Amino acid sequence: MVSEDTRTELEEMLGQVPSWIEPIPDEAADHAWGMVRDLQFGETTLSQREKALVGLGAATAIQCPYCTHFHTAEAEMEGVSETGLSEAIGIASDVQYFSSVLHGAQVEYDEFVEETADIVEHVENQQAAAPSDD
Known part of the structure; x- marks a missing residue:
């Protein structure tokens, strides 16, 4: 399960906490979201x-x-x-x-x-x- 901070961030960015994050082990859930947020949704070299x-x-x-x-x-x-x-x-x-x-x-x-x-x-x-x- 994601932390409360990550849950809040997910709800703000995506309008919900998507079901795909729930099966991720607690120790990795916040990190997994951080990778998606920073690489896929964040400002990077690629548009x-x-x-x-x-x-x-x-x-x-x-x-x-x-x-x-x-x-x-x-x-x-x-x-x-x-x-x-x-x-x-x-x-x-x-x-x-x-x-x-x-x-x-x-x-x-x-x-x-x-x-x-x-x-x-x-x-x-x-x-x-x-x-x-x-």
Whole structure:
């Protein structure tokens, strides 16, 4: 159970103490809320929109209906369109698919790292050589 201070903070921020916090052991409940509050809802380098899309992508990849529902609602609240939601889910699916391919084929990790560095260099060179929009 969360402390009274955390309970008050939850009620102020969310309008309630959500049921998902109740099963967290007493020793960790306040800390768990602090992580959500500070990282997901707090001001960080990522915008709320970006965080919602990252959350949706992760939720999709781990196939969690609870997280998918929450982060979809969060993304919609941040103005992400149905097309944007579909794109985020598609990217998450691509990552999960290619992770399966790479692991199943046992692609050599060090070789993959080198190839990625070469790809990044090539794309950066192409971008630098592209005509400016000015």
